[in-house]
Amino acid sequence: MPLNKSFQRRIEVLDACFRRRQRIWTIDALLQEVNEKLEGMGVSKISRRSLYDDLKEMSLTYDAPIEKYQSGKLTCYRYSNPDFSIRNLPLKQEEVGYLRDALDILRQVQGFQLTKELETVIAKLENTIATSVEKRHQIIQFEVETLATGIQWLDDLFNAIKGKTVLGLRYKPFNREDATDYEYHPYLLKEYRNRWFVIGRKEGRSSPTILALDRIMKLKPIQKSFEPNDLFDPETYFNNVVGVTLMKDAVTEQVRMQVQPDLAPYVLTKPIHSSQRLIKTSSKGVIILEIMVVNNYELRSLLLGLGPRLKVLKPKELREQMKAMYQEGLEAY
Template sequence: MPVNRNALIRYKTIDACLRRRNRKWTLEDLEEACSDALYEYEGIRKGVSRRSIQLDLQMMRSEKLGYNAPIIVVDKKYYTYEDPDYSIANIPLTQQDLGTLNEVVTILRQFKGFTHFREVDDMVNRLQHKIQMGKTQQRALIDFEKNELLQGLEHLEGLYAAVVAKRALTMTYQSFRSKNNQVFTLHPHFLKEFRNRWFVIGLRDEQEKPQIFALDRVQTFESNDQIPFRWDQNLDAGWLKDTIGVSKTSGQQRMLVKFRVSKDQAPYVMTKPFHHSQHLLEQAEDGSAIFTIEVVHNLELEREFLGFGQDLEILEPRLLRKRIRNRLEWAWALYQDKPIIQQDSPSS
């Protein structure tokens, strides 16, 4: 149930009073302490009534806020905690609390890398610690996927600002395949994260086709107000809706991929689909299953399938089936004792 700020201040004040066992607390004492706290924190001069304190004590004793405070009355006059170590600040988090905090942390973690959310970084770390410890001394039970060595996050805020402002950039970039830096004009349209790496998608120079650039390969960039921003209204996050990963060329058509998954891995593929278009086509008596997805053909797609090894077979289309077979043959050859005849890798 929602609790207003003033009530929370009163609960916290009453809790602090009852924890001080070197003094006996009457209703009048608690009234005075709460009135002083509200004046200090909120500037409220109107005192707190006895009725309000009685309702607060009743609420703290109840399960409505999860406190279940062991408040007792001594000599029919003085209020204290029956358990000397009790405090409303030490209440263990419930499973529902942990679930809610998990969702909040997942959302907040997406803002890491933005300097104006620097305070959020610290808050997220503290939230993660609280969740892991569950406000107890137990070992950490939750571990988020992260890459502490990830490069390029320092560019995230500036690129985001350029996307929002529709501002052209002069970018210095060095791809993994290039020995030298490239300097070009980029018209950034949106940002994309995949497998803990960030990418910026936009139009380069005067080219019409969208291109994708990894932030960890960006050397520098700066605004170029001398060049009008080129805007493509069709180039947004939806441009990659038929894509696994970020590799896609303009005009590339999606294909229907049909594949069989073994009985051991079928449940995993059912509960964690490769793509939102995934459809269960057939489930055999032996537990294996046949699925389909509609996606564009790229390297990330092949890597996802190869990760299942012998538990996944591509049935259609024939070209993709052949490429996966070639990759498996190449991998098999690497583990042979006899010398390998040098040949082109099927990576490209």
């Protein structure tokens, strides 16, 4: 059985049941308790068979001392050791090794002081077991990018978002001569192609403001009441966006493209956007794709980067924009 989030929730409920030794726990009582808790969490109920599987998995994976006993005519369940709880289980050496693997991956995200703090936590965990985890060679490696400017603000912004702190910052867009000072309520950090952005609220504004970290001149926390995020849902705000540019009046459009056979495998195995759908494949291998996205600079740049083997069929405005970009490029050469 995979140790997924739903399973973890269920065994936490079962563990709480078995620690309440004043109550008799039959399989029906356990099933009712688990399903009531799951329903309160907005999670689907489980069957009796799934409950039996969970009890078996608790015994195998967590060494839970679950025993059956008779109370009159009832078959009941409990911990044979009343002091046992899955919450009291120490991390094993192998599990600390998994944390080190995760840290090695996270460490490749440049600019976060957080990785040093995690290193300290893992070192403390290693000290709680008999021996340290053996050093492992690198298994996963990301593309090494030139370090983007502005990355020095990552820790300050991360802590400001976490601590709900208002920032006073100075910002200078590429297209302006002078920098502007204003108060800013940060809500979300987002990375796109090795550039970092922060999404939040300018003081007094009723719509999100997206700032590039490399255009921030300085920032500092200020003593002011933090306005909670009621402007956008971080989980869905960028669902129909390539990159980060999202104008206030932006509309999601159906973008249809024709892709030649030699490029098709690349676009199919690395979709342009999560909404990508294959509409048609011709006998010669030409494919038609659709995505549902906002027409922005990042989308046009991405499509241009795929070259002339990809042609936009609709919408008309995007098609004309792509045509103009190709003509401008031709004139440059």
